[in-house]
Amino acid sequence: xxxxxxxxxxxxxxxxxxAVRGLTFQLEQGKCVALLGPxxxxxxxxxxxxxxxxEPSSGEIIFGEHHSVTDYRKWLGYLPxxxxxxxxxxxxxYIRFAAGLSGMEQxxxxxxxxAVLAKVGLQDAAKRRxxxxxxxxxxxxxxxxxxxxxxxxLILDExxxxxxxxxxxxxxxxxxxxREETTVLFSTHVLHDAEEICDDILVMAKGRLAEQGSLSSxxxxxxxxxxxxxxxxxxEALLWLDSLKSKPYxxxxxxxxxxxxxxxxxxxxxRDELMREATENRIPxxxxxxxxxxxxxxxxxxxxxx
Amino acid sequence: MDxxxxxxxxxxxxxxxxxxxxxxxxxxxxxxxxxxGPKWMWILIIVLGNMVGSxxxxxxxRRDV
Amino acid sequence: xxxTWIFYRxxxxxxxxxxxxxxxxxxxxxxxxxxxITSLFMPEILEMSGGVPPEMLSLYETPSSAMVxxxxxxxxxxxxxxxxxxxxxNSVSGERxxxxxxxxxxxxxxSFAIIIAKWLAQCTQVFIAFGFGYIAxxxxxxxxxxxxxxxxxxxxxxxxxxxxxLGITIALLFSTVLRGAGAAFVTLAILALLSLxxxxxxxxxxxxxxxxxxxxxxxxxxxxxxxxxxxxxCLITIGIIVFSLLSAARLLQKRVLPN
Numbered sequence: 001x002x003x004x005x006x007x008x009x010x011x012x013x014x015x016x017x018x019a020v021r022g023l024t025f026q027l028e029q030g031k032c033v034a035l036l037g038p039x040x041x042x043x044x045x046x047x048x049x050x051x052x053x054x055e056p057s058s059g060e061i062i063f064g065e066h067h068s069v070t071d072y073r074k075w076l077g078y079l080p081x082x083x084x085x086x087x088x089x090x091x092x093x094y095i096r097f098a099a100g101l102s103g104m105e106q107x108x109x110x111x112x113x114x115a116v117l118a119k120v121g122l123q124d125a126a127k128r129r130x131x132x133x134x135x136x137x138x139x140x141x142x143x144x145x146x147x148x149x150x151x152x153x154l155i156l157d158e159x160x161x162x163x164x165x166x167x168x169x170x171x172x173x174x175x176x177x178x179r180e181e182t183t184v185l186f187s188t189h190v191l192h193d194a195e196e197i198c199d200d201i202l203v204m205a206k207g208r209l210a211e212q213g214s215l216s217s218x219x220x221x222x223x224x225x226x227x228x229x230x231x232x233x234x235x236e237a238l239l240w241l242d243s244l245k246s247k248p249y250x251x252x253x254x255x256x257x258x259x260x261x262x263x264x265x266x267x268x269x270x271r272d273e274l275m276r277e278a279t280e281n282r283i284p285x286x287x288x289x290x291x292x293x294x295x296x297x298x299x300x301x302x303x304x305x306x
Numbered sequence: 307m308d309x310x311x312x313x314x315x316x317x318x319x320x321x322x323x324x325x326x327x328x329x330x331x332x333x334x335x336x337x338x339x340x341x342x343g344p345k346w347m348w349i350l351i352i353v354l355g356n357m358v359g360s361x362x363x364x365x366x367x368r369r370d371v
Numbered sequence: 372x373x374x375t376w377i378f379y380r381x382x383x384x385x386x387x388x389x390x391x392x393x394x395x396x397x398x399x400x401x402x403x404x405x406x407x408i409t410s411l412f413m414p415e416i417l418e419m420s421g422g423v424p425p426e427m428l429s430l431y432e433t434p435s436s437a438m439v440x441x442x443x444x445x446x447x448x449x450x451x452x453x454x455x456x457x458x459x460x461n462s463v464s465g466e467r468x469x470x471x472x473x474x475x476x477x478x479x480x481x482s483f484a485i486i487i488a489k490w491l492a493q494c495t496q497v498f499i500a501f502g503f504g505y506i507a508x509x510x511x512x513x514x515x516x517x518x519x520x521x522x523x524x525x526x527x528x529x530x531x532x533x534x535x536x537l538g539i540t541i542a543l544l545f546s547t548v549l550r551g552a553g554a555a556f557v558t559l560a561i562l563a564l565l566s567l568x569x570x571x572x573x574x575x576x577x578x579x580x581x582x583x584x585x586x587x588x589x590x591x592x593x594x595x596x597x598x599x600x601x602x603x604x605c606l607i608t609i610g611i612i613v614f615s616l617l618s619a620a621r622l623l624q625k626r627v628l629p630n
């Protein structure tokens with residue numbers, strides 16, 4: 001594997017506010033990576049710095065052998081959250097314009113424009129004015145303009161969040177195809193979208209990188225034994241439930257009225273212990289579940305911890 | 307008056323230009339998806355306002371898309 | 372170089388699709404033709420409107436053809452400049468605030484190339500509109516009022532054209548920092564201030580670009596111009612234009628795009 005993009009201690013301040021507080025990560029060629037984080041985590045700022053739209057306050061971005069964004073722009077495809085086009089152009093004209101600006105040869109422009117419009121399913125609307133396009137069509141045109149020059153890295157800012165379920169499905173399928181051809185970095189605030197499209201995630205919260213790695217390794221790392229206990233709403237039972245948080249085998253307890261979510265050391269022994277105590281104290285159990293925490297729990301935890 | 311008729315071939319173009327300007331304004335208006343204010347108002351302004359009406363439409367009424 | 376050409380073609384396509392390439396030259400032509408016609412038929416027009424004593428009418432003298440051309444230029448100084456500035460006020464700001472700049476600025480095109488392409492497109496517009504209007508009014512004045520010198524007409528066209536280009540250059544510069552209406556307002560204020568200072572204190576501001584309009588009129592009337600004052604005026608104007616273009620390119624690159 002070759003490192004395509006190397007980001008070192010990237011920072012961005014807006015006045016006194018710091019939006020990005022020191023990011024360090026590496027993107028390998030051919031990977032599809034999701035930049036995951038809640039709104040306001042600094043995802044868009046990061047992507048805009050990578051695309052050269054914002055100057056970093058400090059830090060370094062190295063793309064292949066290029067140290068300056070003006071040198072690697074040629075190899076970049078970028079799709080902002082709400083792409084805006086010239087409404088008076090036709091879809092085809094816009095893609096040809098974008099291809100020309102990327103420095104492609106005339107002959108290649110025609111060939112690639114046709115290919116890329118067909119790929120995003122706009123061949124029938126290619127000659128129509130963009131002002132008449134729907135939101136989903138504009139998003140697909142955005143993909144076409146980002147792909148036409150066959151970039152080495154495709155940067156997408158929240159490509160699926162603004163779309164309706166059908167448009168979302170289309171874009172996810174499109175992304176699955178694209179990830180076979182080039183390196184993709186896209187931001188999202190929905191873990192599910194990240195899981196559906198790619199293998200690697202960078203979790204960002206409050207301007208910092210909170211977690212990174214492949215989805216499977218993160219799932220493994222954050223798989224913690226979890227027991228959920230629900231009791232009848234009786235005084236005795238609720239008192240017992242509350243007393244569980246001081247038990248030695250409980251790592252962390254989240255108790256809401258009659259339900260307790262207990263993160264434990266060892267699932268087997270904790271389960272035995274809890275069952276024994278419940279029987280001894282004649283606790284009226286409603287629900288007893290043993291399992292492991294999900295990536296979603298990790299995401300929520302990581303994000304709220306920061 | 308005779309003088310005006312003698313110069314008619316020279317005056318005619320200005321009328322034609324005015325007409326062309328109004329027609330371009332109306333074509334642009336009919337194609338525009340969005341204008342500032344109601345369209346019928348702009349039709350009146352272009353037709354009745356001569357050159358100034360058309361200029362007003364192009365400068366104020368038209369929204370660049 | 373190639374990206375400048377591609378961007379220039381896009382600008383020209385935009386201007387023709389928005390009918391700017393049609394309506395602005397037509398307005399310039401109407402303004403230009405109107406002047407010789409009204410000059411010639413002033414007595415008839417006054418008579419038809421009534422209320423003007425006949426002895427006043429008999430005093431009316433048709434102005435010389437050169438004077439009519441001077442009046443045409445003064446028409447362009449107000450209506451013409453206004454229209455040109457309003458038509459290019461959104462050139463950069465429209466792309467910045469409208470969001471289209473976001474997709475352009477990530478492409479391998481320099482901000483200087485973008486500014487130059489936009490400027491050349493606006494210059495083309497000025498050339499077509501002012502050229503069409505000027506030729507039309509020159510022809511009409513020649514036909515209806517009297518002979519004019521081709522040479523002085525051409526010189527006047529060049530001098531006045533440079534003033535118009537200064538106007539659109541300043542509008543372009545402010546369009547990179549302000550929204551469209553603000554850019555137009557500041558530009559018109561600067562041009563008005565230059566003209567005002569020039570007419571109030573002509574000796575102090577003999578170098579001012581606003582002198583170009585006066586020079587353009589003088590050359591029409593047939594006055595001999597001092598070569599040094601023409602050269603100084605032109606050089607200073609060109610200097611301001613170059614400085615404005617460089618600043619605009621720098622500002623476009625440095626200023627953060629609105630989200």
